Amino acid sequence: MLQTPFIRAHKDLVIERLKTRNFDGTEIINQILVLDDDRKVTQQKLDNLLSESNQIAKQIGELFKSGKQAEAVEFKQKAAELKEQSASLKESQNKIAEDLQQLLYQVPNVPNEIVPPGKSDEDNEIILEQGLIPNLYDGAKPHWDLAKDFNLIDFELGVKITGAGFPIYKGKGAKLQRALINFFLDEADQSGYEEVIPPLMVNEASGFGTGQLPDKEGQMYYMPADDLYMIPTAEVPITNIYRDVILKEEDFPIKNVGYTPC
Template sequence: MLEIARIRENKEAIIELLKVRNFDGAPLIEKILKADENWRSSKTKLENVLAESNGIAKQIGQLFREGKQVEANEAKAKGAALKEEEKVLNDEVGGFAKELQELLFEVPNVPHPSVPQGNSDEENEVIDTPDTLPEKKDFWLPHWELAKKYDLIDFELGVKVTGAGFPFYKGKGARLQRALINFFLDEARDAGYQEIIPPFVVNENSGYGTGQLPDKEGQMYHDAKDDLYLIPTAEVPLTNMYRDVLLKEKDFPIKLTGYTPCFRREAGSYGSHVRGLNRLHQFDKVELVRIEHPNNSYAVLDEMTAYVQGLLKKLGLPYRTLRLCGGDLGFTSALTYDLEVYSVGQDKWLEVSSISNFETFQANRLKLRFKDEQNKKQLAHTLNGSALALPRILATLLENNQSEDGIEIPEVLVPYTGFDKI
C-alpha cells in the first residue's frame, strides 16, 4: 500500500509511473486525496472539540466552587452538546479513514524506473539467455509421459481422490521431490537464511499484510467457518512474522527461508499450458524472504537473483532471466525478475522463480518499521523469491535428463535421492 504522504508529495510522478503498468491512476489518486482531505479536516475539527470540551470540564468544577451555579449549569449544557458533537465527529473521522484505506488498497505498487513498458508477458525484457539449447532428439517425451512410463507421478489418481491439479507422487518420484526440497533448504541455510516451518493457513490480516487480499481473494482457498486462508506461498506467513514490529538498524539483514505446500485455485486456467506439472492447485515450494534497510534492497534483489541462478546452474538446467514489463508486474511488486527453464520435452520456457522487491508497499500494510540512526521511524523494505518452486523444476529435470534407457539424476541431488538414475 502506498503511503499517503508519498501520494500527497509526488502525485504527478506516481500517476506517470503507474502508466507503465497500463494503469490510469489519475481518477483514483484524486479520490484518495479528497478522502485524505476530508479525513484531516474532520480530525482537526474533532481535536478542536476535544480541546474545548476538556477546557469546559475544568471550568465546571471551578464555577461550582465559586458558587456560580448558573454559569456552571450553562457550562455543563455546553459540555454535553460538545460530547454529542464529538460522537458525530468520531464517526465521521472513522468513516473517512475507512474510505481512505479502502481506496489505497486499490492502488498497485509504483514500478521501479527500470521496469519496461509492455502489455503482457510477451513484452518482458530478456536479460540473459543460454548461448545454445539442447538439440531435439526423437525419443524425447514430455514429463507427464515420462512420469507414467516410470511410475513417478499419478495424475489420474489425483483427479479421482481430489480433482485436477492435485497429483500423487510415487516411489522414486516422491523421493526426487523430497530430495529437491532438502537440497534447496540446505543451500539456503548455507547462504545464511534461517529456516522456518510456518503455518500453512493464515488469517485475513496476514492476507492483507502481504497484499494477497483484496487483490487475489478469488485465487485463494478460504475456510469461511474459521475465516482462514490456505497459503498461496510461504511469503505470506514468513513476512507476517514481522507485522506490527519495530526493528533496529542492527537487526538487518533479516533472511528467512521456508518450505511449504502452496495452494492456488488458478481460476480460469485451461489449455495445454497447464498440462501435467505445468500448473497445479497444490504444489511444493521453498521460499526466500528478506527484510532490509531501504538503502540496500536493490543490491539484495540482485544478490537473490544471482543465488537462484546458482541453484539452476548446480542442477544443470538451461535458464534465462527476464525483467517483467509493467503489464506483467505483480500488484505488490516494484521490480520483478523471472527465471525460466527450458523444457526440452515441450520445447518451451517455463517460469520457475520470481524474485521481487516490494520496497515499502508491504511494510506500510504490515506497519513494519525500524528506527534509524536519528531515532526516527521508517518503513523497511521487503523482498521475496522462489528458491525454488518444485513442479516445473521436477518437470524439466525429468525432461532434460532423459535418455533412451532412463533418467539421469543431477550429481548434486544423488546424496539426497540415494540413487543416480531412474
C-alpha cells in the first residue's frame, strides 16, 4: 500500500509510473488526495471542538465556584452540544479513514524507473543468458515421459487421490526432490539466511499484510471452518513474522529462508 504523503508529494510521478503497468491512476489518485484533505479538515474541526470543550469545562467550574448557577447551567448545555457534534464528526472521520484505506488498497505499487512498459511476458526484457544449451541424443523425451519411464512421478495416481495438479513423487523421484530441497536450503544457509519452518495456513491479517488480500481474494484456498487461508507462497508467513515490528538499524539485513509445499 502506498503512503498518502508520498502520493501527495509525487502525484505526477506516481500517475506516470503506474502507466507503465497499464494502470490509469489519475482518477483514483485524485480521489485519494481529496479524501485526505477531508480527513485533515475534519481532524482540524475535531481538534478545535476539543479545545473549546476544555475551555468550557474550565469555565463551568469557575462559574459554579463563584455562585453563578444559572450561567453555569447554560454552559453545561453548550458542553453537551459540543460533545454531540464531536461524536458525529468522529463518526465521519472514521468513515473517511475507511474509504481512504479502501482506495489505497486498489492502487498497485509504483514501478521502479527501470521497469520497461509492456503488456505481457512477451514484453519482458531479457538481460542475460548463461550456460550451454545441451544437444540431446536422438531418443530424448519430455520430462512427463521420463517421469513415467523411470517411475519417478505419478501424475495419474495424484488425480485419483486428490485431483489434477497433485502429482505423487516416487522412489528416486522423491529422493531427487528431497535432495533439491536440502541443496537449496543448505546453499541459502551458507549465504547467511536463517532457516524457518513456517505455518502453511495464515489468518486474514497476514493475507492483508503481504497484499494477497484483498487484491487476490478468491485466489487463496480459504477454510471457513477456522477462518484461515492456505498460503500461496512462503513469502506470506515469512514476511508476516515482521508484521507490527519495529526494528533497529543494526538489525539489517534480515535474511530468512523457508521450504514450503504451497
